[in-house]
Amino acid sequence: MNYRGQWGGKIASGEEMWWTEPDYRLRRNAWARFWFRVDVRQHFLLRFWKKAGVVKPGRVIDYGCGSGGTTLNFAAVLGQTITGYDIFPTQLQIAREFSEHPELKDLNCRFELLGERGRIPVPDASVDVIFSLDVLGHVPHIPDTLQAFSTALRPGGSVVLFTESTYSPDDRSLAARLAAEGFDMTDAVPEHVSLFPREKLEQFFTEAGFDVLERYSANVGHFLFFPKDYVLMFRRSQGGMSASIRKWKLFASLWNALSRIAPFYPWPFQVLRLGLTHLFGRQAYGTGYFYHLRKK
Secondary structure, X not given: OOOOOOEEEEOOOOOEEEOOOOXXXXXXXXXXXXXXXXXXXXXXXXXXXXXXXXXXXXXXXXXXXXXXXXXXXXXXXHOOOOEEEEOOHHXXXXXXXXXXXOOOHHHOOEEEXXXXXXXXXXXXXXXXXXXXXXXXXXXXXXXXXXXXXXXXXXXXXXXXXXXEOOOOOOOOOHXXXXXXXXXXXXXXXXXXXXXXOHHHHHXXXXXXXXXXXXXXXXXXXXXXXXXXXXXHHHHXXXXXXXXXXXXHHHHHHHXXXXXXXXXXXXXXXXXXXXXXXXXHOOOOOOOEEEEEEEEO
16 A cells, blocks of 8 residues: 555655554454553553543544554454544545454444644543544644643543653653763654653643543663664764764664564563563653543
């Protein structure tokens, strides 16, 4: 299909393309569902979803659904109809085509265009859960988006999200130290327009009328699990490197090579990452967080 695998950047129409596609095995393959749940991102979003207490068929939307793969995967695992909303018609058309697949058609997922200024075109206070991944860092004004969430949600409704962020003042992680020396992982995605440290994000949440029920960093042990990201960052860098940076560049290259010959890669790494995130993720800093918010 056109645009398959494109993550970021613009297509000929000027629209951004954020490609996700459904895993059609999820309806019939228990092993596929198990590994879907073990993935850190999906694990914590499913955890929050369960705590949100949605009674099927509750009204659930995916805000910023892209090409719909993530929407349909969660709908398949949860057995829950989800309506996806986005601002890019091409992605919505792709999502509609995916939703017509025989394995997914009975989920009755729909994909619709957002209104002006990101407004969700539903009656006020009619939504049980808003689900959103990789969106807040790409909107021009986060308070406007959170206001759209608040308007659509019923009192006590939940927001289940993953959002990108930037470094907090107290962040002493390797990524933050490298960024201070000019090697910033967040520069790899130029479409980010609204990156804030978690303290500012949580201020936005409070001001919009949300309580933060749970938060986990997505970056616990980041270097251990994603050495290839550091290899690419160092490779693309045009600046000079100190002795300490050259050491990390070499270490990243070696660990990237070694990690790929580990038995059954990447399954043991997924399980280890999940365990470490449960142990340390509540307090750890990062450039991305999983949040469960509740409307007051």
